[in-house]
Amino acid sequence: MGAHYFVRDSELHYEVAASKDKEFIVSGRTQEAHRASRAKTTPGQYSNTVNNFFDYVAKWINARY
Numbered sequence: 001m002g003a004h005y006f007v008r009d010s011e012l013h014y015e016v017a018a019s020k021d022k023e024f025i026v027s028g029r030t031q032e033a034h035r036a037s038r039a040k041t042t043p044g045q046y047s048n049t050v051n052n053f054f055d056y057v058a059k060w061i062n063a064r065y
Contacts (some may be wrong), residue, residue, distance in 0.1 A: 021064070027053050 009028065014024040027049060 023060070025056065027056075 010026075011035065014022065
């Protein structure tokens, strides 16, 4: 969930993390699902962001554990 003010902060956290197995993923409008409907420019544009986030996390975990 890449809040617009804190994207660079998140990048810095990623860069300094000592983990070898890491990914930096930014998901637009996932955290702000209640505001996504006002931001969309086409019908359904942000309708699946929360599901996509959890599906991605589950796939990442399942591949490693």
